[in-house]
Amino acid sequence: SQSRHNRNVRLEEQNNNYRRNYRPFTIPSSFYNIVYVHRFTTIDTISTLINHFESCYRYSIDTESDRLTNELSLIQVHSIPQHLPSFIVLFELNHLPPIDTFLYEKIKLLFRFLFRLGNIIFAWGAMSSELKHAIRMNLFTWPSLALLINLQGGFPSWYHGAQPSCKVCSPLQCTCSKNSPYVNPGEKWSLQNAIRYTVNRFLDKSSTRKNW
Numbered sequence: 582s583q584s585r586h587n588r589n590v591r592l593e594e595q596n597n598n599y600r601r602n603y604r605p606f607t608i609p610s611s612f613y614n615i616v617y618v619h620r621f622t623t624i625d626t627i628s629t630l631i632n633h634f635e636s637c638y639r640y641s642i643d644t645e646s647d648r649l650t651n652e653l654s655l656i657q658v659h660s661i662p663q664h665l666p667s668f669i670v671l672f673e674l675n676h677l678p679p680i681d682t683f684l685y686e687k688i689k690l691l692f693r694f695l696f697r698l699g700n701i702i703f704a705w706g707a708m709s710s711e712l713k714h715a716i717r718m719n720l721f722t723w724p725s726l727a728l729l730i731n732l733q734g735g736f737p738s739w740y741h742g743a744q745p746s747c748k749v750c751s752p753l754q755c756t757c758s759k760n761s762p763y764v765n766p767g768e769k770w771s772l773q774n775a776i777r778y779t780v781n782r783f784l785d786k787s788s789t790r791k792n793w
Contacts, residue, residue, distance in 0.1 A: 589648065596786050599773070603783035606776050613659075613667045618688060619676040627687045630670060634694035637662045641703040642695075644711045647675070653714035658695060674715060692721035700727035705772045707731055736770050737763075740779070 616622075616630060639661035647654040656672040670691075678684045695702070702708070708729050716723045744760055762774050776784040 592786070596773075599777065599783045600785065603777060603781065606780065606782035606784045612665050613669050615669045615671065617671045617673060618691075619673040620678040620684070622684065624684065624687065627684065627691065630668060630691055631687070631694065633660060633662070633668055634691055638699060639701045639703075640695060642708065643705065653711065656712070656715060674718065677718075680719070689720055696721055696725040696727045698726040701730065702727050703730050703732055705731075705733045705775075733769055733772070736775055737767050740770070740775075741766055 616626060618627070618630075637660045641659045641661065643657045643659075644653055645655040645657070646652060654673070654675050656674065658668075658670045658672070660668045660670075672688070677688065702725070704711070708725070708731070709723065712723070715721070740761070761778065763770065773784045773786055776782055
C-alpha cells in the first residue's frame with residue numbers, strides 16, 4: 582500500500598541520516614560464523630549446527646519481513662555459547678526444502694533444540710506475534726518450552742533508571758534533556774534507537790524489509 586511505501590521511504594531516510602552521524606555498531610567477524618539455511622544447505626552443515634545447538638542454552642532471535650508482502654521471510658538465530666565463536670543462523674523461509682524431505686526434518690530438529698526446555702532466548706519484541714507465520718509452517722510447536730525474554734519490554738524503565746539524576750525533573754519523568762527520542766517514558770524503543778542512545782553507535786537497518 583501507499584502508506585507502507587511511505588513508511589519504508591521514511592525509515593530508509595532515517596537510516597541514512599544515522600549512518601552519516603554515528604560510527605557503526607560492529608562485532609569482530611572472528612567472534613561468529615554465519616550460516617544460511619535453505620533448500621541448498623548441505624546435511625553436513627545442518628549436522629554441525631545441530632551439534633552446536635545441543636550444547637548451547639542461550640540464544641537471541643530476530644525476524645525480518647518481505648518488503649512487498651509484509652510476510653515473515655527470515656528468522657535470525659544467534660547462539661550465545663560459553664566459548665566463541667558463536668553461530669548466526671539465517672533461516673530463509675521462502676527458500677526452504679519441501680516438507681517431505683530429510684533436510685526439512687533436520688531443520689525442524691534445529692528448532693526443537695532451540696526452543697527446548699532449559700534454554701533462554703532473548704528477543705526485541707514479542708516472539709509469538711513475530712513467529713506466527715513460521716508456526717503455521719509447522720517448523721516448530723508453540724508455545725515454546727524455552728524461557729523467552731523480551732528485552733524491549735523492560736528497556737524503557739531500565740534506561741530511565743540508568744540516567745543521572747535530573748536537578749529539574751525526577752529521573753523517570755525528565756522532560757528537559759535529550760536523553761530519549763520518545764515523549765512517553767513507557768513507549769517501546771526500537772533496537773536502533775536503543776543502540777544509538779546507550780552506546781552512541783549506528784545499527785544499520787538497511788537490510789530489513791528486503792525482498793527475501
